[in-house]
Amino acid sequence: MDYDQKHIERLKIRARIVDAIREFFGVRGYLEVDTPLRVPVLLPEAHILPVTSEGWFLQSSPEQCMKRMVSAGCERIFQVCKAFRGRERGCRHLPEFTILEWYRVGADYMGLMAETAELVRHVAAATGCGSLISYKGSSIDLGGEWAMLSVSEAFERYAGVSLESALATGMYDELMGIEIEPRLGHDRPVFLCDYPQKNGASFARPKADNPKKVERFELYIAGLELCNGFSELTGSQNYRQRFESENARRSRAGMGALPTPERFLSDMDRMPETGGNALGVDRLVMLFCGVDDIGDVVAFPPESL
Numbered sequence: 001m002d003y004d005q006k007h008i009e010r011l012k013i014r015a016r017i018v019d020a021i022r023e024f025f026g027v028r029g030y031l032e033v034d035t036p037l038r039v040p041v042l043l044p045e046a047h048i049l050p051v052t053s054e055g056w057f058l059q060s061s062p063e064q065c066m067k068r069m070v071s072a073g074c075e076r077i078f079q080v081c082k083a084f085r086g087r088e089r090g091c092r093h094l095p096e097f098t099i100l101e102w103y104r105v106g107a108d109y110m111g112l113m114a115e116t117a118e119l120v121r122h123v124a125a126a127t128g129c130g131s132l133i134s135y136k137g138s139s140i141d142l143g144g145e146w147a148m149l150s151v152s153e154a155f156e157r158y159a160g161v162s163l164e165s166a167l168a169t170g171m172y173d174e175l176m177g178i179e180i181e182p183r184l185g186h187d188r189p190v191f192l193c194d195y196p197q198k199n200g201a202s203f204a205r206p207k208a209d210n211p212k213k214v215e216r217f218e219l220y221i222a223g224l225e226l227c228n229g230f231s232e233l234t235g236s237q238n239y240r241q242r243f244e245s246e247n248a249r250r251s252r253a254g255m256g257a258l259p260t261p262e263r264f265l266s267d268m269d270r271m272p273e274t275g276g277n278a279l280g281v282d283r284l285v286m287l288f289c290g291v292d293d294i295g296d297v298v299a300f301p302p303e304s305l
Helices: 005-026 063-071 109-126 151-159 163-168 172-183 236-252 262-268 281-289
Strands: 051-053 056-058 076-084 096-105 132-135 138-141 147-150 190-196 210-221 224-231 274-280
Touching (some): 005 109, 005 281, 063 096, 096 109, 096 281, 109 224, 147 151, 163 172, 236 262
Antiparallel strands (some): 076 096
16 A cells, blocks of 8 residues: 555644543543453444454444443543444445543533543644634634534424424434534534434433433534543443343344343443543544545555555
């Protein structure tokens, strides 16, 4: 493979970003951890196609092992590692990608949103971008107050229908992808939050004042989704119910149910209240390099191998 000078410069920016991530969490008392890439079972999720390895699975995220570490007493941990998802290759997706994941005991999704903003600002400073960045024709102010927008508000504002109507008609995913996400974060970053329990719960904790919604957020900058964070679900029975729901969705989609991760479940009854977030490192590099294709910020996109 031949690298032009622009590609080499992007790889240098990538290295500075990873260094800045480690510096950010190090000074905040986080422990960097290293968990296995191969696991015997995955946490069942309806939208993920697993990648197998000699009868086991390559992790789709380090969530499973990291949450077990939190349950064992690790209160602040982070990890930068590879994750794998089948049949994912597009301008923003790779089948093998780099993920940053972190957990903080005692935090909720509001605290994780604030910490995520601090992290992105720290990376911007480390790369010399400052508080004003440009991406795909948008000028985004990182230094001011970042916006928060509920999923319900987003459907009313950008899709012209209620969230309830979108869910009832099966249009939720299509409207989210076509009408809402591309419009978010073009002048300042936007945290899209308070997802519906139906179709958007993942492993987030229900809101105390409205159990039909969950304490989940995603960060968008110039239409680019960067992370997925929660007030984490706790309790083995709550997780078991989510797994059953996800496996039912997988079966309806013809993907087949995944085995239940019993050792994980046995630890979740000791899981304290925790905030967690997963951020796409490759996409963060895309943002600060100003490129449209995720393959331009990795050393070897899959088609070059």
